[in-house]
Amino acid sequence: MITFYSIVLTVSVYCFSRFLTKKYPTPLTSPVFLSTVIIIMILGVSKVSYQDYTPAKTIMTYLLGPATVSLAVPIYKNRELFLKNFIAAISGIFIGSVSTITAALIMAKSLHLSKFYLLGFSVKSVTVPVAIEIGGIIHGNISLIAAYVIITGMVGAMFGAKLCKWFKIDHPFAQGLAMGTISHGIGTSEAVKEGEIQGAVSGAAMGIAAVLTSFIIPYIINFII
Numbered sequence: 023m024i025t026f027y028s029i030v031l032t033v034s035v036y037c038f039s040r041f042l043t044k045k046y047p048t049p050l051t052s053p054v055f056l057s058t059v060i061i062i063m064i065l066g067v068s069k070v071s072y073q074d075y076t077p078a079k080t081i082m083t084y085l086l087g088p089a090t091v092s093l094a095v096p097i098y099k100n101r102e103l104f105l106k107n108f109i110a111a112i113s114g115i116f117i118g119s120v121s122t123i124t125a126a127l128i129m130a131k132s133l134h135l136s137k138f139y140l141l142g143f144s145v146k147s148v149t150v151p152v153a154i155e156i157g158g159i160i161h162g163n164i165s166l167i168a169a170y171v172i173i174t175g176m177v178g179a180m181f182g183a184k185l186c187k188w189f190k191i192d193h194p195f196a197q198g199l200a201m202g203t204i205s206h207g208i209g210t211s212e213a214v215k216e217g218e219i220q221g222a223v224s225g226a227a228m229g230i231a232a233v234l235t236s237f238i239i240p241y242i243i244n245f246i247i
Contacts, residue, residue, distance in 0.1 A: 028078030049180040096222035118203035178205020198223025
């Protein structure tokens with residue numbers, strides 16, 4: 023019964039958040055952020071623990087598989103655009119991946135955070151499944167890494183599109199590349215709303231950035247830490 027309640031609650035709150043963001047489009051009404059806050063508050067009031075919520079989470083997470091695979095459709099439809107901008111895309115993803123890791127580690131070190139937090143910061147821009155695997159390799163705390171990844175994705179979804187507009191990054195390809203490289207799947211879900219090209223490029227960038235990060239992160243960590 024709790025599982026059914028949790029699924030209905032999650033879907034209902036997300037739909038409500040989608041409705042609200044269309045009526046009042048601000049970063050704070052971003053569906054991922056707003057629905058997360060509301061669900062946590064309701065679960066807290068109704069005294070549903072994380073352990074009780076887990077079966078519902080598992081069912082809904084399973085559905086992410088087909089949703090992720092569906093990203094291949096716009097990528098295939100825009101394959102010629104990818105080939106045309108292949109060198110620029112790979113260069114941008116590589117520079118973006120190195121920059122976000124390095125910036126996070128330098129910021130953490132400037133705040134005198136311990137290695138425990140430094141390792142968590144290092145993989146914040148990689149999608150959760152890959153971040154968890156990398157975390158095991160670099161001996162980071164998996165729970166902390168997952169939290170940083172989710173927060174990074176939320177911030178990217180909330181402010182990514184607006185930052186692109188503020189800095190006059192108008193090309194759809196560049197917008198998608200930035201969103202996917204820095205804010206992975208959650209950012210990609212918002213990039214899709216900006217347009218088909220943004221969503222397709224963001225989905226591809228998310229995957230490529232994850233692969234690149236898994237190769238380069240041990241070297242960057244050894245150099246900075």
